[in-house]
Amino acid sequence: MRREIELVHLVAVDAGRSGTKVVTDGARDYFPSVLGEYRELRLERRMSRTDMIVEYSGQRYYVGDVARDESVSGAQLMVRTKAHNDTKIFVLTALHRVLPDNAYVFLVTGEPIDNHTAGEKLRMKQLLLGDHTIRVNGELKTFHVVRVEVAAECATAGWALRRPGRFHVVDAGSRTVNFATMDNGRWIDRLSGSMDFGLETVQNISLSMFARMVAAELSKHVGTLAPVVLIGGKAAPLAEYLEQYAEVDVHPDPLYANATAFYQLGVKALETATAQ
Incomplete structure (x- = not known):
């Protein structure tokens, strides 16, 4: 094996x-x-x-x-x-x-x-x-x-953070906004889910109003907001507007937060298989 x-x-x-x-x-x-x-292209393109x-x-x-x-x-x-x-x-x-x-x-x-x-x-x-x-x-x-x-997605990134206490991971994607409520390393399914809108599906809206939509939907699902950790490519600019509604941190590696967490999950699975 x-x-x-x-x-x-x-x-x-x-x-x-x-x-x-x-x-x-x-x-x-x-x-x-x-x-x-x-x-076929008629005009030559320098391929990156x-x-x-x-x-x-x-x-x-x-x-x-x-x-x-x-x-x-x-x-x-x-x-x-x-x-x-x-x-x-x-x-x-x-x-x-x-x-x-x-x-x-x-x-x-x-x-x-x-x-x-x-x-x-x-x-x-x-x-x-x-x-x-x-x-x-x-x-x-x-x-x-x-x-x-x-x-x-999102919940695995929360697990990989190994952060104590209760907090919400929020992943503002192109189609959906995922959110996962974490409590001392465990996610709470009842207080986690996906919002059916994203950064590229909501038209003609500023980032500040998008942040307000996220805060409104998140508070609707979880009640009083715990600290929020933002992941995804737009985490840093979104944090500026979301912090008026909650305590906000940006993941140290927001763009690769999900992929890195998936990899850690795979490492854990392989370690388990090796031990058997």
């Missing part, structure tokens, strides 16, 4: 609606979660690290900044479920960027709290388990995803 575990690469992928964050041993990575159709031509299962796509710029269909998918082809492409692209060819993978990814159900986790595992061959910018790699765990 120990030898088999040593051969597997542990990779955490937070496939957010705005960006895909990746954490593995000794590496972290980010690219925009934008996918669109591929087309976040410009990708992806080929998978007979289809060719643009992924990243080039999809936003050059694909007619290039967009962030804001549907409720994450168990769909876009997530698969983003996860496999993430693996391609940080792993060698023919790698065996233990993947930890996440779902918003309200979607963290047995059925949705099963669909995510069925989507990602197995052998996958993908070409990114001309380089072909095959991955063998032998294990998938689906963590709860």
